[in-house]
Amino acid sequence: MKRICVIGTGYVGLVSGAGLADFGNEVICSDIDAEKIQQLQQGVIPIYEPGLKELVDRNVKAKRLKFTADVPEAIRNSEVIFTAVGTPMGQDGEADLTAVEAVAKTVAQNLNSYKLICTKSTVPVGTGEKIKRIIATFKNNGNEFDVVSNPEFLREGSAVGDFLIPDRVVIGVDSPRAEKVMREVYRTLFINETPMVMTNIPTAELIKYASNAFLAVKISFINEMSNLADAACADVHVIAKAMGLDGRISSKFLHPGPGYGGSCFPKDTNALAKTANDLGIRMEVVNAAIRANTNQRESVLERIRDLMPELAGRRVAVLGLAFKPNTDDVRDTPAEEIVKGLRRMGADVVGYDPIAAENFKKYYDPELEIKESVWDAVEDADLTVILTEWNELRGLDLPLLKEKMRQPFVVDGRNILSVEELKALGFSYRNMGRSKI
Ligand SMILES: NC(=O)c1ccc[n+]([C@@H]2O[C@H](COP(=O)([O-])OP(=O)(O)OC[C@H]3O[C@@H](n4cnc5c(N)ncnc54)[C@H](O)[C@@H]3O)[C@@H](O)[C@H]2O)c1
Numbered sequence: 001m002k003r004i005c006v007i008g009t010g011y012v013g014l015v016s017g018a019g020l021a022d023f024g025n026e027v028i029c030s031d032i033d034a035e036k037i038q039q040l041q042q043g044v045i046p047i048y049e050p051g052l053k054e055l056v057d058r059n060v061k062a063k064r065l066k067f068t069a070d071v072p073e074a075i076r077n078s079e080v081i082f083t084a085v086g087t088p089m090g091q092d093g094e095a096d097l098t099a100v101e102a103v104a105k106t107v108a109q110n111l112n113s114y115k116l117i118c119t120k121s122t123v124p125v126g127t128g129e130k131i132k133r134i135i136a137t138f139k140n141n142g143n144e145f146d147v148v149s150n151p152e153f154l155r156e157g158s159a160v161g162d163f164l165i166p167d168r169v170v171i172g173v174d175s176p177r178a179e180k181v182m183r184e185v186y187r188t189l190f191i192n193e194t195p196m197v198m199t200n201i202p203t204a205e206l207i208k209y210a211s212n213a214f215l216a217v218k219i220s221f222i223n224e225m226s227n228l229a230d231a232a233c234a235d236v237h238v239i240a241k242a243m244g245l246d247g248r249i250s251s252k253f254l255h256p257g258p259g260y261g262g263s264c265f266p267k268d269t270n271a272l273a274k275t276a277n278d279l280g281i282r283m284e285v286v287n288a289a290i291r292a293n294t295n296q297r298e299s300v301l302e303r304i305r306d307l308m309p310e311l312a313g314r315r316v317a318v319l320g321l322a323f324k325p326n327t328d329d330v331r332d333t334p335a336e337e338i339v340k341g342l343r344r345m346g347a348d349v350v351g352y353d354p355i356a357a358e359n360f361k362k363y364y365d366p367e368l369e370i371k372e373s374v375w376d377a378v379e380d381a382d383l384t385v386i387l388t389e390w391n392e393l394r395g396l397d398l399p400l401l402k403e404k405m406r407q408p409f410v411v412d413g414r415n416i417l418s419v420e421e422l423k424a425l426g427f428s429y430r431n432m433g434r435s436k437i
Helices: 011-022 034-041 052-061 071-076 098-109 127-138 159-164 176-185 187-191 201-231 236-244 265-278 284-307 334-344 357-363 374-378 398-404 419-425
Strands: 003-007 026-030 065-068 080-083 115-119 145-149 169-172 196-199 315-319 348-352 383-386 409-412 428-431
Touching (some): 011 026, 011 159, 026 034, 026 071, 034 065, 071 098, 115 127, 127 145, 127 201, 145 201, 176 187, 284 383, 398 419
Parallel strands (some): 003 026, 026 065, 080 115, 115 145, 315 383, 409 428
16 A cells, blocks of 8 residues: 555546555545645546546545645655646647646655656656656755656546556556555556556657557548548448458457547647657658548538538537547547538537537537537437437437438438438438448
């Protein structure tokens, strides 16, 4: 059992803090956002993440998990400091390390004993060295410290399960002492025989970017195949299924859609490309995936124009605003560009999302008319556009949809509606790679 502080209590920090407490550690989660901490102290979870409330409550009750807005105090009282602050995209595509560097400085100023500083934020290769330099520069005593890279692979929407039962844990260390501490922090996972990749710090830093970039490439590949399938009257689902039966390819991440979004893939692919460029290395494949993803937003708009060339004054219901289901996160959501595009074409847009509607309004479109239910949103609509594969949209009652809409026109950006049923009901439709079958 270790005394741990997690700095940054967002999607990653809160799940990791609660998960580390569940592994038996004594954890204090800390954030500069005092309002967020106040909510957590009152038992309110500031984000939507299935299962997180139960995990937090259980560990608070067991007195293994606390919250504070006093970051320096949290550092002084802990041996292991996890950094889970944001690393958003900077102006030239690089990862903005302002928060990571600020935390390193605060750690240095509060280094009242040996501490291990463990980076969970996604940071470019070389950041571990940078953190070491900052702490060495700003510390004002002889206390020792170690720096570790422990990138996080959880997925929003299934973050709790991903953290508690991960596919693998990657730990980049450069001292036996740090390795020993990390083995104690993750003792539960070592006992469970979770695959642990113990490596050096630069390798651990690159593993995270390599994984996200590879998945982004896979998504962009199948998205481009879906565009080709539509042009060639083929069925991308059958293509993906047959490809996935090849064990070298695997069926995961072969679902076409409006392009990847969220707080990770867009910024991480850009950051990797920028790092490679700075190091004089060409990464054509990653750069192509980034371009293909931008094009994919436009390809949804093309399908919309193809189905309904005159959008001015038409009522369009956009169902799904989050970048994926089971989250309230709208960072880099495809809905942003697509709603904008619809507006540019003069459409009268109305939105619906079971969880993320408020965030969408707050961050992108305060004027957007939001409806409380699917059925309110599609009432008298000329066109319905599906952008997130929420379960309730997968099970959409198509006869009722037809009854509610003014005209039966649908663009299924996630391929969740049955083509056979759409056809049988007389809908005019487009989807991603199954439009012409
Ligand atoms: N969201 C994901 O699915 C995911 C998955 C894996 C890795 N990551 C990485 O984890 C990191 C965090 O992502 P997130 O989605 O949790 O971000 P987030 O924006 O939800 O949370 C970041 C938190 O850090 C706090 N913060 C910022 N500066 C601070 C400082 N100086 N001191 C204390 N707190 C500070 C913010 O107030 C915020 O609460 C990023 O590097 C991201 O790339 C995210």
